[in-house]
Amino acid sequence: MIERHLLKLRARDEISDEEERAIRAVVARAEEVPADKVYIRHDVLLDTCTLLLDGIMCRYKDLRNGERQITELHVAGDFVDLHSFTLKRLDHDIMALTPCVVAIVPHERILELTERFPHLARVYWFGTNLDAAIHREWELSLGRRTAAARIAHLLCELFVRLGLVGLATNKGYDLPLTQTDLAECLGLTPVHVNRMLKELREQGLVEFASGHVDIRNWEGLQRIAEFSPSYLYLERRSR
Amino acid sequence: MPRYYFHIRNGSGFIRDEEGRELPDEAVARDEALKGIRSIISSEASGGLLDLTGELDIADAQDEVIETLRFDEAFQLRLPGSRTS
Known part of the structure; x- marks a missing residue:
């Protein structure tokens, strides 16, 4: 059930069999979430974290006039709100962009897990640091990249992140999002996208097209995006 | 909600909107079209180009064009030597 999550962790660090068993044991239950459902609302008190098993979810903030900014996309294997463990409520909402399956992990089990395995505490600390690195890269896009480079960069990032969890081929990946979803990630309008x-x-x-990204020229796409996967910390080392 | 399509014609050719968007009514579709035109032009303007020669067709679910907006209609234009229009 959490294979993609383990793939993501093992791309950056060694996870022992004993640690794997302990991680598997923290999942309380799985749930299906329909597309377009706001799954976690901001400022609601939380006592669980949500691990995305299938589908695409996003973190977003919005204005009174309905303008929405997606601040990060989550793919299978990501915790969408690991930071809720320490924050206990979120300053943003979490929404399912496609039909999703999630695993619910109670905070108390994360507490036990991280006390028993200090290494896993560092692995999950790394996880929230990685989210912060992705946010910084998106800030650079939103503030400084041209429209074409913003789109190219997002498509590069997803190619790498989905590839890591076995959801991309060397030619591309499924991305069942609308141009409106992309526009809300990129700070553009759907017409512009x-x-x-x-x-x-x-x-x-x-x-x-039709929910699929076909990478035609990977080198060229990275060049126009000024994409370097360095901010995704793909190196495997002891944390 | 009805679906609207936003096709664009300008210097770089014709861009069909294959996806469309569900919006409450034609007035909202028009607002979205204006926002779209403005975002394209502002991005081009920051690159040093101001080309208002394009048009945007708003089409309904049957892909019948219900309104065509000229890019310059999305702006209040003030040019040197001309009166405020």
Whole structure:
């Protein structure tokens, strides 16, 4: 059930069999979440964390006029709110962008797990640091990258993150999001996203159609995005 | 909610909207079209190009064009030597 989560952890560190058994034991139950459902609302007191097993979820904040900014996308294997363990409530909402399956992990079990295995406390600390690194890279995109580079960068990031958990081939990946979803990640309008996707397609870099991303020129796409996977900390080392 | 499509014609050719969006009514669709035009132009403007020659077609679920907006209609234009329009 948590295979993708283990793939994600093991890409960055060694996880022993004993630690794996302990991680498997913290999951209380699995739940299905329909697409477009706001799964966790901000400022609600929480006593569980949510591990995404299948589908795509996002963290977002919005304004009174309905304008929404997605601040991170989550793929299978990610904890969507590991930070709720210390924060106890969120300053943002969490929504399912596609039909999702999640595993519920009570905070008290994370407490026991991290007390029993201090190494796993550091592994999960690393996890929240990684989310922060992704947020910083998105800040750079939102503040400074051109529209075309923003889209290219997001498509590069997802290629690497989905590949890590076995959800991408060397040619591309399924991404069942709408152009409106992408626009809300990128701080653009859907009309603008459509136009920029056409530009990237015509340059022979990438095609996004019918929920699938087809990487046509990986080198070129990284170049226009100024993408370097360094912020995803892909090296395996003891944490 | 009805579905609306936003097709664009400008210097770089015709861009079909294959996906469309569900929106409450035509007035909201028009607002979204204006926002879309403005976002494209502001991005181009920051790169040094101000090209208002494009058009955006709003089409309904049957892909019938219900309104065409010229890009310049999305702006209040003030140019040197001209009166405020």
